[in-house]
């Protein structure tokens with residue numbers, strides 16, 4: 024999508040602090056970190072939010088979580104981590120391109136705000 028911030032980051036048109044990249048996914052550090060470790064995982068393909076996912080995306084989602092497991096291991100997040108995807112206005116989604124927040128290295132409160 025031409026006017027999407029994360030499509031531009033995925034295409035390398037806007038720089039990001041990349042952690043991992045392959046044909047389908049990109050992981051990069053959040054510009055406004057909410058925890059000592061806070062990165063985002065996005066599909067390179069434009070998907071608006073988790074509300075648009077279907078069974079056809081099962082492999083993509085498995086890949087997302089496998090990459091998250093590997094990256095958190097590499098970053099030494101043995102104490103655990105949280106994966107969050109905000110959906111729509113009430114869910115607090117500000118960028119309308121599916122992304123998974125990964126937060127770690129501090130104790131995270133529950134329930135979230």
Ligand code: 5GP
Nearest residue numbers: 039040051052053054055109115116117118
């Ligand atoms: P949302 O609020 O949609 O769940 O999350 C969007 C996230 O993208 C926010 O945590 C915000 O800090 C991050 N973000 C927004 N613009 C940029 C950017 O240009 N670069 C990076 N690395 N992160 C961004």
Ligand code: ZN
Nearest residue numbers: 027030069120
């Ligand atoms: Zn996009």
